[in-house]
Amino acid sequence: MFVRKAAWVVTAVLGLLFPLVAVAAPSASADAHALVRTLYYDVSQAQEFAADWDRAAVNWNNSVVNVKLARRASGTPTNIRIYADNGWPRAYVSSLGNGTVYMGRQAVQQGYYRPRITTHEIGHILGLPDRRTGLCADLMSGSSAPVSCRNDLPNAAERAEVDRRFAGTLAAGDVRAAGYTGSSSTECFVY
Numbered sequence: 001m002f003v004r005k006a007a008w009v010v011t012a013v014l015g016l017l018f019p020l021v022a023v024a025a026p027s028a029s030a031d032a033h034a035l036v037r038t039l040y041y042d043v044s045q046a047q048e049f050a051a052d053w054d055r056a057a058v059n060w061n062n063s064v065v066n067v068k069l070a071r072r073a074s075g076t077p078t079n080i081r082i083y084a085d086n087g088w089p090r091a092y093v094s095s096l097g098n099g100t101v102y103m104g105r106q107a108v109q110q111g112y113y114r115p116r117i118t119t120h121e122i123g124h125i126l127g128l129p130d131r132r133t134g135l136c137a138d139l140m141s142g143s144s145a146p147v148s149c150r151n152d153l154p155n156a157a158e159r160a161e162v163d164r165r166f167a168g169t170l171a172a173g174d175v176r177a178a179g180y181t182g183s184s185s186t187e188c189f190v191y
């Protein structure tokens, strides 16, 4: 009697749980076990460009599902260090999801759109290389697009590429260990 009742309870609980699980799962969950990783960026050294880096985070958060960007807070790691100088904007990628980015005032003074620059540099941290197509529709075309280009969003292929790179079941700590292009050296990309 006890066993039958216990079995009924388990069945009832599972019956309650499964619809909830189904509802809670991401709608595009081809892989129900995929983990959304959060990368923390530090704007404390970003000088006058902090808002532009926040804009880059919003742009990426609205564009991809497998990785999220958030400002670092006490107790979180720092995945992305941010600086500003008078040179050209650039990104030093130490591993997928980790590195250092610079806003360079040289490009700003030439008229390049600040949110496009920051979103492009974060694109490097997320694993995208430069592709100098000259097209404004391509985020990773960088400064090969006209100075007047104000598109600061990745195109569909760029979004899909980032989601592919961050797909899978690696824990957050493993992203750092996985390295970038299998190399231990830091790669530098420019806007």
Ligand SMILES: [Zn+2]
Residues within 6 Å of the ligand: 120, 121, 124, 129, 130, 142, 189, 190, 191
């Ligand atoms: Zn670049």
